[in-house]
Amino acid sequence: MPTIDQTLAQYSELFMLLGAMAFTVAFIAFCWDLAKSSKTIKAVEDRLAAEHATADVAVLVGAAGASSGSAAGRTAGGSAGQAHTVEMASDSMNYGKERRAAARIGVALTVLATVILAAGVLTRGLAAHRVPWGNMYEFCTTGALMVAVVYLIALTRKDLRFLGSFVIGLVVVMLIAATIGFPTPVAHLIPALQSYWIIIHVSVAVLASALFTLTFAMSVLQLIQGNREARGRAGKADKLAFMRLVPSALTLENAAYRINAVSFVFWTFTLVLGAIWAEEAWGRYWGWDTKEVWTFVIWVVYAGYLHARATRGWTGTRAAWLSIVGYLCVVFNFTIVNVFFAGLHSYAGV
């Protein structure tokens, strides 16, 4: 077995630390962005007022229509008479024209932090001459990297900066857990993990988990926004001004559904590929090992979520709760099960 490169391993730890610090600052920037949202919203309102004026003209002339969901502010509920107007972001989740300096700083820092963290994960792998997915420290750091990368990719397509404080907050938590909770020096893999299946199985699992992280944040926001919309309909005052940067509950629900559908497929891969590996390593493809039980539970909860979306009376809030419960199971499976439960998967090196 090739010798472990200790110098590179030390660089890796340095990168991880620097990355965690950069993410922390990015997190603060995203929070700042939410905090000063009132000012931003004012700008949006002004722009919209102007846009509405032109849109009305357009409808009159019959030459052009407003494109779907470009209206940022709208009245929630039918009885517009007494209802408060609940302000929220555009349902299209496209980038608007207004400047959000703090959010921009947050995104820029996230990019920087992701690059540094990627260097940390990469050097860790190079130091050990293998994929850096052998213990909790490595799962956490790679998982954090994957969440950040998935988030940045999503950002190139949609304006999901309102998720920044949630998602980057979770990334910071994962990195803190890795560096403080499970610090593990670089080492070779134990024989049970020496298989090409680790590359396939773990990468898909981490990817699915990263996507579930995004939808978890969306579902939480959906519940908050739904509550806010209901308050608006009831004519109560809006107490959560920062939620103005967030699109409507329905938009969040649909977006979360789309991502959850993708991550459910990845989770199915995780489960099936894990079973194939288990067959090769332990001689049975399914044995209700603790880890297998929880992987199965997660799979069934998200299958329930997909079914809920197709069942009357189960869309909206209940579906959001299922998505949240599913994610809590993912976290449980990753932390409590790895650390406290005995089982064949107890290799996590903690």
Add this chain to the structure above:
Amino acid sequence: MSQTPDGAQRHDDAGAPAPDGPGTGGGKGRAVTDRKRNRKRDDVAVPALGFLGMLRWAWTQLTSMRTALFLLLLLAVAAVPGSLFPQRPANPAVVTQYLTDNPEVGPWLDRFQLFDVYSSVWFSAIYLLLFLSLIGCVIPRAIQHYKAMRSQPPRTPRRLSRLPEYGSMAVPAEAGLSARSAVEEAARLLKRRGYRVNVRDADTDRPSVGAERGFAKEIGNLVFHTSLIGVLVSVAIGGQFGYTGQRVLVEGETFVNSLIGYDSFNPGTGFTEDRLDPFSLTLDKFEVVFDRESTTHYGQPLDFTATMSVREPGQPAEQQVLKVNHPLTIGGSNVYLMGNGYAPVVTIRDGEGNIAHQGPVVAIPNDGAYTSTMVIKVPDAKPEQLGFVGFFLPTAMEGEDGVAYGSDPDPMNPRLYLNSYYGDLGLDNGDPKNVFVLDTSNLTVLNDRNQDSGGIELAAYETKELPNGMGSITFDGLVRYAALDIHHDPGKLGALVFSSLAMAGLGASLFIGRRRVWVRAGTHDDGRTMVEWGLLARGEDHRLAPEAATISKLLRDQWLTDAGPQAHNSKSAAGVDNS
């Protein structure tokens, strides 16, 4: 069919179009079916319907989506206790220990089958009901989809502008495009995009084309759900006709694949002995590599390699390498390397001076330094049977308190620490006994710390005389052993095939868009040809708007006109009604 109502339909019911008959239109389909079911439910509430009615009622209940969802969530909850309590199939010894440690709650937990969760009555009931529900759901849907695939796209809605995506254009009179040829050209374009098309009312002044695509979505869904049944059946077949067995094989020993060759054996109910593949295995050599470079993981195992001679009838012996993650496949059986350890070789002479035992004794490692427990039973010793229990340490060190501990997994200072007993080992009454446990309740102590004789401590090649002339024990040498699992699972291939099918079906079901397009044309009084089109998704389809844009562009490119009036339908801007 995908019944997820999209946002617009759910929140804007009044404005949602119903362009086709009952039971076929997106979110509405489910609603209609549900309503039908409700009606049925009311019918059977009349007691006159009796037993058959009850059955029908139960069936409609069971196959409803709500029940499936409930059962799914119940299944998730029911699976959890299996991770909280030790399970018999995986760990029978731990369960026994748990029952001894918790004499109050233990038996109650056992009564509710919490140590056999996955074969328990309640867990089985949930998944069997779920699969029954699934079958009841899949069959009618398959029939319905078969019909849908053979029928034409539904009639063109009167008001296309009410569809979620709508567009229109005017082709100038100079282009000389008749309404009929406009519709036919549109049909050709749609066909090229994978739609199934049907031109209708061609001879009227408002001809139109109906188009539909994405039948594979529903096929995918059906394949997915059907494959789940396939996986379940495969698992059942594997459990029924397969077997798993364990065998500890010391270096130099040979295992013959027959029932007596196994240390433990768990056959399925349909197992017969002739299912055992005739082969034999010899463990020629077992090699272990521990990490000697790392300061932090010093002594961590890096590699286990078992070199085996495999003999099959009619074939010469063949040497093969068995490793963790690299099982041997011999006929229909797989051999897995599940564990390893040391087997100290000991010679025991009895009180009469005869050799009562000679050979390796398997010691079970408990930690990374291979601190191993071992038990030796010597039923042949005379005048009294002898028993030994204690530890083996590959590299023994002495702590400050004088207690020995193992410090390394390699044998650098191998030592045995044993207590000895004499008396009736209780092996003669025919009850099966665990070879790794010595029941000392009927035995008398010969050696242990509390006796004058002290405990037995042996370094390599040392001999210790037992007190009272009961004999002696010699530590002659050390060999390694491999713990093998031998499995045969005839359902394995089926499980793999069906789970692959399930994954493919799932992908198709979730990511293929099922949509319908209608294009209608007519000639305006001023000679322009007016073309309008509308799109409808069936189920969740976030790519409907991009598809509408593509179709709009295709049609414009086709007739090379200036853009006519066009509107997107949405909540914020209702389209212009031009029907």
